[in-house]
Amino acid sequence: SQPQLGELTASHITPDSIQLEWSIPKGTFDSFTVQYKDAQGQPQVLPVDGGSCTVTVPGLSPSRRYKFNLYGVWGRKRLGPISTDAVTVILLCTAAPDPAQEELPSQPQLGELTASHISPDSVQLEWSIPEGTFDSFTVQYKDAQGQLQVLPVDGGSRTVTVPGLSPSRRYKFNLYGVWGQKRFGPISTDAITEDSFTLASTPCIAAPAPVMEEWPSQPRLGELIASHISPDSIQLEWSIPEGTFDSFTVQYKDAQGQSQVLPMDGGSRKVTVP
Incomplete structure (x- = not known):
């Protein structure tokens, strides 16, 4: 039978991100899409797999009202939307003192950000968390056209591959950690993508035959x-x-x-x- 979308709610609201949660009272969907307009009025689409009932929308602007529409994809049909509005937190807003603050988990810390596995069109980023845990991360960088790009990463990850880069170009990557209502960071690193002709111009040196037989x-x-x-x-x-x-x-x-x-x-x- 055809699945049904329930209610869409917003929580964990920060100056630049909002967590959306939704219910599915009946059936299952193949996937979901979240649609909203950014601060420039451009429509944005965030794909979500069918097993999820929550997603964090990153890269938002502080103190701004957003309307989020959630669609469910089932076979060849798109059902919905269900909608909710939310206003991001003012950037300078500070939380009121909490009497039970001593009992809260200790504030997490960001360590170092490094770049590796650099190719002409991608860079792998790795980072350390010396203390605590984060709810999620966001990687921000500017593409070859100077446009800001935001890559959301779940809180359990310590590495991500940034795709779609241009060869022989210097990129600066900023990593932020999101913990509750707070955003920490950034920690940063620079990397230069490889020349797209590097592999073609490098002389090919054959390895000894006995070793080659053992390669996958x-x-x-x-x-x-x-x-x-x-x-x-x-x-x-x-x-x-x-x-x-x-x-x-x-x-x-x-x-x-x-x-x-x-x-x-x-x-x-x-x-x-x-």
Whole structure:
């Protein structure tokens, strides 16, 4: 039977993020999409997998009212929306003293941010948390066009790969930690992406034959098919006939002709493009 959307509520509101929660009184959805307009009035779409009932919307502006619409995707149908309004916290707002403050968990701390696994179009970031735990993180950087980009990361992660970068370009990455109503940081690091011709111009040196036999075989991509097509989403599935990949990226151009990049872990074999 057709699933139903319940209520959408906003909580954990900070100057630049809002956590949304929703109920599903009946059935299950394949995926969800959250739609809202940013401070510049541009529509934004945040995809969420069908098993989730909560998501943190990052990159918001302080002291601003936002309207969030949540849609549920079920097969070829899009149901909804259910909506809620929320106003982000004023940046200079401080919480009133809490008599039970001594009993609260200790404030977490951000350690160091480092960049590794640098390629012509991606950089892997790693960070340490010497004390406590964060609810979530956000990575902020400017793309090749100077536009601010925000990458949300869950609180249990200590690494993330930033895709869709340009070759031979210096990037500055800022990492913020979100804990309750507070945002900590940033901690920062710079990285320069590799030249896209580096691999082609590097002489190939063959390893000794006995060692090569022990190397894992190079993985191969199989077929890519599209299914579960709706007016605003498509599910992609692909096969890997041999070997394993570290990760995947789906690239496409949106209705405005802008290039979009969707990163996935190497264990995935399907994704819904909202």
